[in-house]
Amino acid sequence: MINVELSRCTDGTLVSCVARGHSTLAAKGSDIVCAMVTAILRTSATVLADEAEDCLAVKAPEAGYLEFSLLDKDAFNKEHLVCAADFIQRGLELISEEYPEQLHLLVKTIE
DSSP: OOOEEEEEEEOOEEEEEEEEEESSOOOTTHHHHHHHHHHHHHHHHHHHHHGGGGGGEOOOOOOTEEOOOOOOOSSOOOHHHHHHHHHHHHHHHHHHHHTTTTTEEEEEOOO
16 A cells, blocks of 8 residues: 655645555556556655755665655745645645545644
8 A cells, every 4th residue: 555644834835655465456567556646746855856856865775665845834935835735735646546445644733
C-alpha cells in the first residue's frame, strides 16, 4: 500500500508531502496506481521547484519514498501553494476512492 501524508496550513497552503510504499495491484513497472501517484507528486514537486528551487527540500532516497517540503513559504506565491495542495489532495483522493486497498491519504492541518 502507498501511504501519503499531505500537510497543509490552516490557510490551505501546502507545507509538505511524504509518500511511502508501493501499490500491489500489478508488477513493478506496470502498476497504474504507482504511476498515477508518482505523476501527481513528481510533477507538483517539479513545478514548485521551478518557482523557488532553493526553498523546496526534496528527498527520494529509495524507490517507494518521496518527500518534499517548503523551507521558506514566503518565497512562493500563496495562491500557487493553495493550488498545489488542492491539486495533490484531490488527485490522490480520486485515486484512493478507486483503489482504496492501494492508496491511503492522510491530510493534516497544521498551524
